[in-house]
Amino acid sequence: MRFNSQTSSDGVTEQLFTLGEIPGVLWTPEGARGTRPLILMGHGGGQHKKAPGVLAGARRFVAEGGFAVAAIDAPNHGERPKDPEFLRIAGEMRAGMAADEDPSALVAAMHSHLAGPAVAEWQAVLTAVQQLDQVGTGPVGYWGMSMGCGLGIPFVAAEPRVRAAVLGLLGSTALDDTAARVTVPVQFLVQWDDALVPREQGLALFDALGSAEKTLHANPGNHRDLPSFETDSSLRFFTRHLTRHLG
């Protein structure tokens, strides 16, 4: 793991790193030392590790919750090279959406193409980040919307170190079997008027989660209209499940 830069503002330190070929970013409270809970944040399709939705959540989780937060560019995203199969599926998605077709099958194909390497990369990043003095081996959470949910469900299902997850903005029925293997507490977000994710498919994916404790939050609006109070709610959810002293 190699650190390439470090900056601090408003009490939050941001460090850019690479782990092998994976570009990542770590946010911690300025001057932090010792073990703390860690939240891994997965960005959406076509986005990157410092996309606005990730960045806004990460800074609040660190500044208000004292968490460490890590994000990486998913395979074929951000600073990373693109493989031919990714470019083929992405081209079909663009053409299908221009023709107003239901993108669900292509979205599922894309996530399926990326999930194998994405899960392995998150596991490697988790191991590396927890070796840092200011992170350590504390409780781990995962946050991911849309593609961050599509790659997050296989990761959370496979990775016993993750103890709680905020997921959503996805409804692929291809994920149902994997979702049934998720057993940690989940907060799941649905946008009620999501033009990319049919409402019934979002509700069905929530239904498919195997977790005994899962809670659905649905709000009016389209795919990108997630209200900011859901960031407060995610912070409280992670605080409840990843810290000992707060109820």
Place this chain on the structure above:
Amino acid sequence: MRFNSQTSSDGVTEQLFTLGEIPGVLWTPEGARGTRPLILMGHGGGQHKKAPGVLAGARRFVAEGGFAVAAIDAPNHGERPKDPEFLRIAGEMRAGMAADEDPSALVAAMHSHLAGPAVAEWQAVLTAVQQLDQVGTGPVGYWGMSMGCGLGIPFVAAEPRVRAAVLGLLGSTALDDTAARVTVPVQFLVQWDDALVPREQGLALFDALGSAEKTLHANPGNHRDLPSFETDSSLRFFTRHLTRHLG
């Protein structure tokens, strides 16, 4: 308005009152003086003004949020006499549920029978309670589950003094037109495995609400299994919408 008793514990003062024929209870922070936001809490069918779900929420809203909270016995409930039509519908509901029939139509008939007087009573109680020095004319919220939602939707739709509401555990489609006239922010609760309220009917009632800002919280479990963290969430929702200084 006549006060019949006053007790205090854990920083919360409880006063039993009657307003005409309506028995009620008012909770305020011990020693409170001056105007504060008020939450009106409607109990479920067959319950009363100090039912456990009302009492637990009321004491937290007062102790942790500094709110005043008022609850009353709904018509035909608690200490109040029962009219023949109420007894007829209640008898049919018992028989129908013993026979494992869908109770939706009888639930709707019951709420329809009670809504007229219930709305007028809440309006009178609101006016009377706001004349007290320790309440005053601050912002008003309404909280009601199940029958408390069935009587609350017509009340919130009719009463411009109410600025925010937590509703849920109900799905009667007979309420859709009234729900469309609710325009204040609403947090709406659905129990995902509710044997009394079909999931689709609960989601449809949320969908029917006219509010631009509405948020659905769904959790696994049956009608009475509402998780306690939803009380925290209701407190934060009312704090966000009824107090000026908190975000």
